[in-house]
Each structure stands twice: as structure tokens, then as C-alpha cells.
Amino acid sequence: MLCIDTDAKGDLASTLGSPPVGFQPRVVQSNVSVLTLLPEESLQEYLRIYFRVPRFARLTPLARIFDFIATGVPGAREMLVIGKIAYEEKQRDPDGSPVWDIIIIDAEATGHVLPQLRAARTMLELVKGGIIRSQVEWIDAILADPQRSLLTVCALPEEMPVVEALEFQARARRETRMHMGACFLNRVMPVTFTPRQRRVTELMAAESHAAALSEKLGGDVGTVVAGARLAQRLRENGEKHAKRLREGMAAPVIEVPLQVETRPGLATTRAVAAALLAEAGM
């Protein structure tokens, strides 16, 4: 598996227990590699592969032509991001099997990722011929093929993130040719009360009961019950938004329970992975 970090902050590598990684894929866990996508490095690799421009020749006029195109043509810089991803998808071992079984991209925020996803379309509209057009065409074909690439969206069980996720879906449909694969609803409060449990909790909250229970159980039961009721209300509020998300999302909504992490890292990633496996019944 290849995981690609697109914002060069090294967050993705750290969630997989690795120090920051560079542009070349590095194995960080068994069968898991990570690379950080940098447009400048992507440009250099492009020049090396397709035009045999060596790294030391970056200041030659030929290389500067590409600098010019990357700067001047709308969508070109985004294409360097999306093109690298498509290039990795096309990589094959000598026996013809794909180098990567799956590639997961940690994309930028929605405001930035849509220009990247529609960069191929943008360029196809502007560039009617030449080498770049044919290259953009195969990238566009990969993005449009649901057997090869899918879009997933992450949301939180809150009003505005849900609105944004649904708007993102609508814009992705309108502006790209990609298919929606799934929606991950993150930080779901993992607290559920049956109606009976809720009723008993309400009884426990009554002042006289809470005082008597505090005496019997050794501690402040009233505060414990208040905390449990707060968790319950947070869960119910989240459920309201989760329902709206499920109704509007044209893909399965997968819940990821809230993790009490102190910092993102491998332990949190493992906990989330275990939760996803549990959600899938595995």
C-alpha cells in the first residue's frame, strides 16, 4: 500500500509511526509505504522520465520552459500533484502486476483539492494539442474510472462539517468525473444508551437518589451521571447530523469512534483501524 501526503507537513508519516518522509516512497510499516508529494520534486521527476532532463540541468532553458508552463498555465501545478499520483497508479512490476495494490491520498482541504481534481479537465479545455494533452488524457481517464480511483470524504457529526461534506459531494459531481466511494464520519461519540438505561440514568440524576448513591458507591455519583448525560446529549446531537449525512450521501457512511489521543500517532491510527475493521464486521 502507498499512502501519499499532499501537504508536505509530514502528518501522514507520523500517524504511521515514522519521521517525515520525502518524495521517494519509504516503507514505514509492513507493506505500507509513504511519500510526501512536492510539486517541485514532481516536476523534476517528470522532466527526468519524459524528457531525460538530469537533475543538475535544472537551470537549462529546456527545464525553464517547464517552470514557465507550471507557473503560467492554470491547473499545471495541480497536474503535477495529480499526475504523480496517476503515475504511481500506472507503475507495474516486471510480471505486469501493479506495484501498489492500493494508493491512499491524504488530500488537502476541500477548497484546494477540487482544483486538483479538476485540473485535468481544466487543462484539457485549454490545451488542445501537444504532448501534455495526451498525458493529461490518460490521467483524466484514471480519475474517471471507478475501478481505478474513488473519492472518499471525511466529516464530523456536526452541522457545518456535514453541510460541507454534502456540498463537496455536489461540487465533485458537477466539476469532476470522479465517483464517490465512501464517507467517513469521524469522532462519533461512542456512547449509546438503551431507552431503559436512559430512564434509569434519569432516576439516578434526581438529587435525593444521587446523594444516596454517592454514599453507597463512595464518590460523587451526581457528577458522574451529569457527565454521562452530557455524553448522551452529544451523541444524540451528532446522530441528528449523521442521519442527514446518510440521507444525502450517495455512498456508504462509515462511523469512526472518537479517540482520546494526546497526539496523532501510530497508537491512534491502530485504534481507528481496529474500529474500521469492527465496523466492517471483521
Add this chain to the structure above:
Amino acid sequence: MNQAEAVDLAERLGDREVVICAGSGGVGKTTVSAALGMAIVAAQEKRVLVLTVDPAKRLATALGLESMGVDPAPVPRARLKRVLGAQPRGELVTAMLDMKTTWDRLVERLAPDRQSAERIYRNPFYESISDAFVGSHEYMAIEALYELHTAHEYDVLIIDTPPSRNALDFLEAPTRLGDFVGARLLSWLAGPTRVGFRAMGFAAAPFMRMADRLLGSDVLEDLAVFVRDLQGMYGAVQQRAREVYRLLRAPGTAFVVVTTLEPAPFAEAEFFCTKLHEFSMPLRALVVNRVLPDWLRDRDAVAAAHTMLENGRAAAAISEVLGEKVGADVPKRVGEAFTLLNRLAERDNRQVSRLSRLGRVPVARLPLVDHDISDLEGLALMAAVLRGEQG
């Protein structure tokens, strides 16, 4: 400053001309921006504009408005009076950034003449540039802010920055357009006309052949015309970038960093504060949103929750007090729910101790609420906390 002490951010920020609310996505920047605007007009005779750049119309949601347009619209005073419990002293106006209009106005203002502006509008590259230009949301946010500031229609401008994972996008936005327009190779292309370029012969021919081979024959012509017209704006764009930076660094400008205490947004807030310092831009306040109540860390409660989880007789004790049979699942579920929030509260408390690293500025702590702030009533409660009235 004692960070637990209630601070009146409205008083501290109401005398600024520009207030920029920054922070990572999902921390409540838009809601805080709207609440801050409400807090200022509640107490001061100011005309306050809250500008959102987000196409998701989050400010409209936060203000309980069905829709919101690009033209500034006042929040009715009667509605404000109802939720504030008193007549607001100032006027609250909201607007949403319109990317296309802002780009068009920018070109109109900075192009050397009307013909150049018209050519830019018609060029196919211009059609896509506003979205394709990296960081265009960030740039247009600052551009709109600058335009509004120079118009002097409002006493205070509050803007919530675009949700961006990279704070630099916002801070570097003013120079990016200048870099783009002024790129040396673009200048090279834009200098002569393309025909002239071809006439340059020996030196330029390999460039043209390669560019033609890569892009096709038509596109270079369009690009050359577009770039040449943009080049006409270069001096004005550079001047503009300098003026915008001057505004962002001015004493009348205040950056307010909004964060929650969750590790990822908090780390981004730390990063952003560091960058503000590097850019000599004035961090004036921190707003920590969704802070869990202290009582979740109560030791007696933790002891009781522990008993509920570990002591097999807890269910019997509850049954005895309530006078009905209660299964072991009830204390277990109640104990688990409390313990989860207790662990979150302990984590938040550790984060609070790190707040001073973000800067020696006033800190407002907005409590977690168990419902969405999506109406004026909710904003008014938040505004009261920002005014130091309750927490």
C-alpha cells in the same frame, strides 16, 4: 495574564479596524467571527462588517439566516435586541466573499487601461485562473479585506480566513500574485509579441518549438496574450502586495487565533502563531473553543465512576436506592460515558497548560455546548462569553 480570568475581547478588539480570525478548519472560526461581531455591537457604537469567505455559507448558518449574499446586509436590530436583551449600540453587517467579482474588480482596478482589462476578461486562461490559481481563496479574502478597508465604510472589519491546512497560504497570499505576474519566464514570453518572438530566431526558436510540442500551437498564443496583459498590471500588483502587507502588520489590525484543544488543531494554532511572529503580524487574542467543563475532572466523581465500572455490587446498590431491579449494564454504561469525557477533559487540561506557548495575549475560553450554534440566540450566548460576562 491569568488565562482562567474572563477577558472582554469585544473591548480589546473593538477599537481595531481589522480583525482576522484564523485557525484550522472545523474549530468554529466562522461562528466565533460572528459572535465577536455581535459582542462588539452589543457594547460599542461601531459599524461592524463580518465577512466570510466560505462558499459553504457557514456564516449564514451561524447567523440563522436562510441565505446570505455577496452584498453586505445588516442583521436586523430588532432581532439583535431580542437575543441580546438590550438595544445593540452598534450595527452588525454580514457579507460573503464572491471570488469572481473580487477577481474582476482586481483586474479592473489594476489593469493599465480598459482595453487591457477587457482582453483579460475574454481570455480563456482568465476563465479558469480564479479557481486554478493556488491559494486564490486566500488571496481574494485579503484582497476583499483591503478593498473594504480602504472604502472606510465600517469601523471594524472581521474576516474569517478560508479553512486551510497551511497557514502560509493566507499569510503569503499577497506576494503570490505578484510572483505569478512577475515570473521571469512569463516576462520573457510577454516581452515581444509572439510573432516578434519567432523573429528572434536562433535564441528563441528551440523554446518555441519545445513549447509548441508540449502545449500545441494555439495555447501558447492565448497564453502569451494573457501574460502580456497581466504584465501590464505587474507594478500595480506589487504595490498592492506592499500595501496589503502594511495593513496586515498595522497597529489597527488584530489576528485572533481560534482553536480547540484537540491535538491536531492545537498544533496548527501553534504553527500559525509562530508564523505570525515571523511575519511580524500582530496576534492579539486566542479563542479556545469547545472547552470541556472542569467538573469532569472532579476526583470524587472519578472515584464513583471507577466503582461503577469495577465493583460488581454497584448494580445492587443502585437497585436498592431506586427501588427497582437494575442490571449491571447501567452502572457500566454510565461509568464508561463519564470516564470517556473525563479522559478528554484531562487531555484538554494538559493542552491548556501549553496555551502560554502560543503567545502572551488574552485567552477567551468558550465552553463546549451539547448543541449546534446555528441561531442568533446561540451566538448571543457565545458573545456574552467573549465579553467576559459568563463562561
